[in-house]
Amino acid sequence: MKLKGANVLVTGGAGFIGSWIAETLADKNNVRILDALITGKKQNIPEGVEFIKGDVRNAGDVRAAVKGVDIVFHQAANVQIPLSIEDPVFDSDVNVRGTLNVMEACRKSGVKRVVYASSSALYGNPEKIPTPETCYPDPLSPYGTSKMAGEYYTKVYSSLYGLETVSLRYFNVYGPRQNPDSPYSGVLSIFSKNIKEKRSLTVFGDGRQRRDFVNVRDVVEANILAATADGVSGEAFNIGTGIAVSINEIISMLGKIAGKNLDVMYSERRQGDARKSCADTRKAREELGFSPKIGLEEGLRELLQS
Numbered sequence: 001m002k003l004k005g006a007n008v009l010v011t012g013g014a015g016f017i018g019s020w021i022a023e024t025l026a027d028k029n030n031v032r033i034l035d036a037l038i039t040g041k042k043q044n045i046p047e048g049v050e051f052i053k054g055d056v057r058n059a060g061d062v063r064a065a066v067k068g069v070d071i072v073f074h075q076a077a078n079v080q081i082p083l084s085i086e087d088p089v090f091d092s093d094v095n096v097r098g099t100l101n102v103m104e105a106c107r108k109s110g111v112k113r114v115v116y117a118s119s120s121a122l123y124g125n126p127e128k129i130p131t132p133e134t135c136y137p138d139p140l141s142p143y144g145t146s147k148m149a150g151e152y153y154t155k156v157y158s159s160l161y162g163l164e165t166v167s168l169r170y171f172n173v174y175g176p177r178q179n180p181d182s183p184y185s186g187v188l189s190i191f192s193k194n195i196k197e198k199r200s201l202t203v204f205g206d207g208r209q210r211r212d213f214v215n216v217r218d219v220v221e222a223n224i225l226a227a228t229a230d231g232v233s234g235e236a237f238n239i240g241t242g243i244a245v246s247i248n249e250i251i252s253m254l255g256k257i258a259g260k261n262l263d264v265m266y267s268e269r270r271q272g273d274a275r276k277s278c279a280d281t282r283k284a285r286e287e288l289g290f291s292p293k294i295g296l297e298e299g300l301r302e303l304l305q306s
């Protein structure tokens, strides 16, 4: 499914996933970005896209940004789990109040659909792996809690006010442009930066923790499907590959691609880290037609070359 001729707002569009969504849609749609440039960067903003520097915590900024918009991809968030543990009120301000500001502005300005970036972090250590959407949410951090609250708000806005909303529970998204600079950035962006700079890799824990890594291009496709599919308002979908790979396995794949043995250091396991995470992708496949196309080896190769 393709989007064409729509007026689109991407909140957090100067960030990793948002900039890929904006770039992909800019070709055939009118795209606007709202971003406070907190973790996002100006150089990520694609050409031909309107940029509003503003904060989702500020209702006025959000109202101005949604004017005339048909579809909103709400990506702006505090994405740093340690910061959410240190300062849960800040995290909630951005992720809960910020999301409410977006939902309110959309409801009042006639936006047709909101696609919300939720997170697998809301599952915590789930009872079932691969985890279906019906699993009881049990987050391990304020971040997971705020993402869950944001998602529930989008659901209520669908049932109560008839605003079409769809939540996508991203698993571990990776790809070029992911910021490697914070200690809690996506592990693959940090590993690829360290390999390029000939530095050692640090693993928190024993490296046997498993993650479902999904390429950002597939995540963009999931967003487009969520923006265009019929009969999915108020629903949440897992966006992953259904394959869980351990950090140790990733390191040996990266070593093979880089053609050398990588220097690895093991450090203490971190608070708020799940042991294993893997999406049950059946619902996304059946109701959105989502099927991830980029294999991990191909994605890692691109990451090391970017």
Ligand SMILES: NC(=O)c1ccc[n+]([C@@H]2O[C@H](COP(=O)([O-])OP(=O)(O)OC[C@H]3O[C@@H](n4cnc5c(N)ncnc54)[C@H](O)[C@@H]3O)[C@@H](O)[C@H]2O)c1
Binding pocket: 011, 012, 013, 014, 015, 016, 017, 018, 034, 035, 036, 037, 038, 039, 040, 041, 054, 055, 056, 057, 074, 075, 076, 077, 078, 079, 094, 098, 117, 118, 119, 120, 147, 169, 170, 171, 172, 173, 174, 179, 186
């Ligand atoms: N990357 C992943 O693996 C992953 C996994 C699950 C969920 N998510 C969700 O996907 C979305 C995008 O994440 P990302 O990885 O691209 O992170 P990112 O940090 O690259 O992007 C977030 C963007 O939001 C902006 N932002 C932050 N606070 C803001 C505010 N108050 N007002 C306006 N803009 C603000 C940042 O400047 C940044 O550009 C987030 O909602 C995140 O919770 C990401």
